[in-house]
Amino acid sequence: xxxxxxxxxxxxxxxxxxxxxxxxxxxxxxxxxxxxxxxxxxxxxxxxxxxxxxxxxxxxxxxxxxxxxxxxxxxxxxxxxxxxxxxxxxxxxxxxxxxxxxxxxxxxxxxxxxxxxxxxxxxxxxxxxxxxxxxxxxxxxxxxxxxxxxxxxxxxxxxxxxxxxxxxxxxxxxxxxxxxxxxxxxxxxxxxxxxxxxxxxxxxxxxxxxxxxxxxxxxxxxxxxxxxxxxxxxxxxxxxxxxxxxxxxxxxxxxxxxxxxxxxxxxxxxxxxxxxxxxxxxxxxxxxxxxxxxxxxxxxxxxxxxxxxxxxxxxxxxxxxxxxxxxxxxxxxxxxxxxxxxxxxxxxxxxxxxxxxxxxxxxxxxxxxxxxxxxxxxxxxxxxxxxxxxxxxxxxxxxxxxxxxxxxxxxxxxxxxxxxxxxxxxxxxxxxxxxxxxxxxxxxxxxxxxxxxxxxxxxxxxxxxxxxxxxxxxxxxxxxxxxxxxxxxxx
Ligand code: C2O
Ligand code: CU
Numbered sequence: 001x002x003x004x005x006x007x008x009x010x011x012x013x014x015x016x017x018x019x020x021x022x023x024x025x026x027x028x029x030x031x032x033x034x035x036x037x038x039x040x041x042x043x044x045x046x047x048x049x050x051x052x053x054x055x056x057x058x059x060x061x062x063x064x065x066x067x068x069x070x071x072x073x074x075x076x077x078x079x080x081x082x083x084x085x086x087x088x089x090x091x092x093x094x095x096x097x098x099x100x101x102x103x104x105x106x107x108x109x110x111x112x113x114x115x116x117x118x119x120x121x122x123x124x125x126x127x128x129x130x131x132x133x134x135x136x137x138x139x140x141x142x143x144x145x146x147x148x149x150x151x152x153x154x155x156x157x158x159x160x161x162x163x164x165x166x167x168x169x170x171x172x173x174x175x176x177x178x179x180x181x182x183x184x185x186x187x188x189x190x191x192x193x194x195x196x197x198x199x200x201x202x203x204x205x206x207x208x209x210x211x212x213x214x215x216x217x218x219x220x221x222x223x224x225x226x227x228x229x230x231x232x233x234x235x236x237x238x239x240x241x242x243x244x245x246x247x248x249x250x251x252x253x254x255x256x257x258x259x260x261x262x263x264x265x266x267x268x269x270x271x272x273x274x275x276x277x278x279x280x281x282x283x284x285x286x287x288x289x290x291x292x293x294x295x296x297x298x299x300x301x302x303x304x305x306x307x308x309x310x311x312x313x314x315x316x317x318x319x320x321x322x323x324x325x326x327x328x329x330x331x332x333x334x335x336x337x338x339x340x341x342x343x344x345x346x347x348x349x350x351x352x353x354x355x356x357x358x359x360x361x362x363x364x365x366x367x368x369x370x371x372x373x374x375x376x377x378x379x380x381x382x383x384x385x386x387x388x389x390x391x392x393x394x395x396x397x398x399x400x401x402x403x404x405x406x407x408x409x410x411x412x413x414x415x416x417x418x419x420x421x422x423x424x425x426x427x428x429x430x431x432x433x434x435x436x437x438x439x440x441x442x443x444x445x446x447x448x449x450x451x452x453x454x455x456x457x458x459x460x461x462x463x464x465x466x467x468x469x470x471x472x473x474x475x476x477x478x479x480x481x482x483x484x485x486x487x488x489x490x491x
Pocket of ligand 1: 117119160162289423425472474
């Protein structure tokens with residue numbers, strides 16, 4: 001039998017059969033003891049009060065913690081063999097202040113290599129800093145030291161593994177945690193909550209279910225969408241008492257289009273960084289990796305669902321026209337949590353009119369670059385490639401070489417029929433302009449959605465931290481398939 005070349009259109013159509021596929025991804029499985037059990041675990045904790053991960057806070061300028069990555073956590077009300085740090089998913093919330101030193105001894109009790117990325121922190125990528133090239137083998141540990149600069153903006157960041165090839169599997173298995181940088185002045189709010197959103201799929205035995213190759217190509221989305229490891233938890237509120245919610249999209253691939261029934265969302269920060277003034281929105285879009293800080297002023301008594309509306313990441317376009325309208329791809333609204341408002345009306349300080357937004361770095365842009373995110377077809381069925389500038393990730397190659405102290409303008413182009421969230425480590429950027437859907441926010445951010453067949457123009461100050469790091473698609477299945485490049489900032 002001769003091998004027939006598969007046309008692009010045909011292969012795109014095949015891609016749409018993803019949910020029917022049972023093939024296991026190429027990377028193996030973390031806690032893969034035996035074949036996956038049939039069936040799916042349904043949540044057993046729906047409607048319980050939202051909990052907060054344990055907090056580990058710095059004192060006298062230092063936070064010294066040990067984080068053990070291991071299977072065996074409670075998720076959605078079940079004892080599962082999903083993974084966490086120190087026995088929980090999400091792991092502990094790390095609370096720091098500008099100028100602090102964070103030391104993490106990361107202990108690997110998984111059955112595959114791991115490491116740690118402090119997503120969004122503006123810290124050195126060098127040595128035992130925020131270095132994505134570190135490998136910690138099973139049974140080993142590694143001592144990280146992160147020096148938070150004294151002028152680091154306060155805000156909401158997060159940590160997760162970043163060992164190339166297993167990032168999607170490990171995050172989907174539950175390895176995430178919040179990381180907060182706090183500074184004066186504090187906002188006067190009644191509640192300050194972390195809402196770390198993840199998704200996963202658990203089989204009947206409480207094991208994280210492999211998602212299949214096709215789902216991985218599209219970017220896997222789990223059946224269970226959880227907030228702090230809980231299914232549709234309840235957030236108690238009293239009328240008028242303003243709460244701050246720090247929402248982190250820790251999903252592997254899912255875009256969250258956040259909406260709260262009966263309320264506007266007052267956005268005060270994006271990717272951890274304060275906006276100059278609060279902005280009222282009906283909906284806040286969070287690509288995987290994005291964060292938003294919100295002020296919520298509960299109105300009258302009642303139950304209000306916090307919802308992620310359907311968002312088409314472009315998979316409809318991948319269907320080649322023949323299968324549009326299949327609800328399994330465009331999804332239906334997902335309830336993340338419910339806010340229950342009751343009790344006497346309490347007055348809280350007015351929502352501030354200005355926020356402590358960090359100054360926008362000025363100075364001319366010297367370098368101009370153009371990066372192209374593309375999906376292509378290699379020979380053979382299903383051999384879809386995910387490339388940046390035509391290449392897949394090679395840790396030994398320098399893809400971008402930048403002189404320390406320069407500010408550059410990057411145009412990131414997406415030729416594919418699907419959105420890709422662009423993330424750059426260590427050096428946050430400003431969005432200057434975009435073809436569609438990613439209007440400039442005026443503040444520094446670290447993940448931006450590059451629309452399908454569109455582009456985004458960024459301004460990136462490389463004013464400090466020489467070293468090598470990476471940029472990639474934050475649909476982590478794509479990153480693991482090679483949609484990642486290296487950057488070397490040298491002095
Ligand atoms: Cu949150 Cu390089 O990733
Ligand atoms: Cu992608």
